[in-house]
Amino acid sequence: MTTLTMAVRGSVTTLDARARRVLFDRATSADDLVRERTGRIIARVRADGDDALRALALEYDGVALESLEVPRTAWRAALDALDPGVRRSLERAAANIRQVHQAFRPVASEVTTADGVVIGRRPDPLGRVGVYAPGGRATYPSSLLMGVVPARVAGVAEVIVCTPPTPNGRPSPVLLAAAELAGADRLFVVGGAGAVAAMAYGTATIPAVDRIVGPGNAYVAEAKVQVSSVTAIDSPAGPSELLIIADDTAAPDVIARELLAQAEHDPVAAVVLVSTSAALLDAVAQRLAEMVPLEPRGQVIAAAFAARGALLLAASMTEAVSFSNAWAPEHLLVATRDPDALVPSLRNAGTIFVGACASVAFGDYLTGANHVLPTGGLARAYSGLSTVDFYRWTTWQRVDRNAAARLAADVGVLADAEGLPAHAAAARQWAAEAP
Numbered sequence: 001m002t003t004l005t006m007a008v009r010g011s012v013t014t015l016d017a018r019a020r021r022v023l024f025d026r027a028t029s030a031d032d033l034v035r036e037r038t039g040r041i042i043a044r045v046r047a048d049g050d051d052a053l054r055a056l057a058l059e060y061d062g063v064a065l066e067s068l069e070v071p072r073t074a075w076r077a078a079l080d081a082l083d084p085g086v087r088r089s090l091e092r093a094a095a096n097i098r099q100v101h102q103a104f105r106p107v108a109s110e111v112t113t114a115d116g117v118v119i120g121r122r123p124d125p126l127g128r129v130g131v132y133a134p135g136g137r138a139t140y141p142s143s144l145l146m147g148v149v150p151a152r153v154a155g156v157a158e159v160i161v162c163t164p165p166t167p168n169g170r171p172s173p174v175l176l177a178a179a180e181l182a183g184a185d186r187l188f189v190v191g192g193a194g195a196v197a198a199m200a201y202g203t204a205t206i207p208a209v210d211r212i213v214g215p216g217n218a219y220v221a222e223a224k225v226q227v228s229s230v231t232a233i234d235s236p237a238g239p240s241e242l243l244i245i246a247d248d249t250a251a252p253d254v255i256a257r258e259l260l261a262q263a264e265h266d267p268v269a270a271v272v273l274v275s276t277s278a279a280l281l282d283a284v285a286q287r288l289a290e291m292v293p294l295e296p297r298g299q300v301i302a303a304a305f306a307a308r309g310a311l312l313l314a315a316s317m318t319e320a321v322s323f324s325n326a327w328a329p330e331h332l333l334v335a336t337r338d339p340d341a342l343v344p345s346l347r348n349a350g351t352i353f354v355g356a357c358a359s360v361a362f363g364d365y366l367t368g369a370n371h372v373l374p375t376g377g378l379a380r381a382y383s384g385l386s387t388v389d390f391y392r393w394t395t396w397q398r399v400d401r402n403a404a405a406r407l408a409a410d411v412g413v414l415a416d417a418e419g420l421p422a423h424a425a426a427a428r429q430w431a432a433e434a435p
Contacts, residue, residue, distance in 0.1 A: 004289040008310035012323050026270055026376040038222040042197040049203035056194040063169040068205045070187045078176035094145050094181050096368030101150040101387045116403025123391035125155035130199035132214035133163040133175055141178035146370050147214045148182035154390035159184050164191025196223035200231045234389055235382040238375040240265040243329035245320045246275045250335040252283035254356050261361055267303035272310040274320045281311045321345050328379040331360045348380045404430035
């Protein structure tokens, strides 16, 4: 029987320092070489704009771009020529994404903190958003939908897309079709760190945006971090992650398939199974050893298991939940006897898939929930992409004269305590208005 190498195999309780480093050191910051190269690319785009983008396309993609922008007529032609089955699936995905994100739109609110004092807050859509759609070694129209549709639902005034060229100098036709379905405004055939720099700083052709969203390779992720002082980003992103919590009721084949699906993304994808059943862990290990050699992307999967794969035994569900909350996975699948019972105690996950039938693949494509999610443990502080990411909040305050008089004394005291006499005087001028 073929053997399969797992980076970590053992017990949650007895993980040693090496195993913990393998599992928990998933920081999304790039290595020094990627960081340096990304910085140089950003500097070139800032200095030379469109000329730099054309030069970068020739250097990295091997294409001489006639135009950086793809006209809308080409999008419509791509959609008309799309395989009917693919079009139907994309339309269904877009409709579900639209429905989910419409339901979660934020709303304005006001609160009265004292008589005559009203504080309000409203969500205002951003003016322009840039969506990065990967399209180099693999094409992800689903990611384009996940970025563009929520922005449209939020009411963003203009949504632009950047995606790398194929060898013929154009984006993948399925990406063009997805852009038309999603309702993007403009699309540019520019990829990598150069695209991020162009959207952050603007060029003669590509306008600067208020926020950049969407996944990409290590250079795209690093570029987003480097421009985040200039424009907002969704979150730093790294390789795909999956944590499965399972008990003895889980089917080994189902669990193995989920692990394979996420491991095929990237040789450094992180895939972990935590189970209270030693028998399940052994059965899954056996099935993986049998299945990986048969997978078209078997080499990628095997590399991911060897680099960041783990099969861990938990003493209890409490221990499994505690590990999950500490590991903070991008995707969390709960395949237990009563998965709903665990959900209230599970935190720090990009998305929780409740029950073995809730395959992560469904969330990647069709349920309507967003698949642009935090990785590298950043789910401790970041959330998945949603309409909230496409608003900024405007706050207002109303204070009537009587309320101003009642506030004056205490504000004056606090301002004096901070050594700000002009603040104190500004407040106390209303004290005489007290009823």
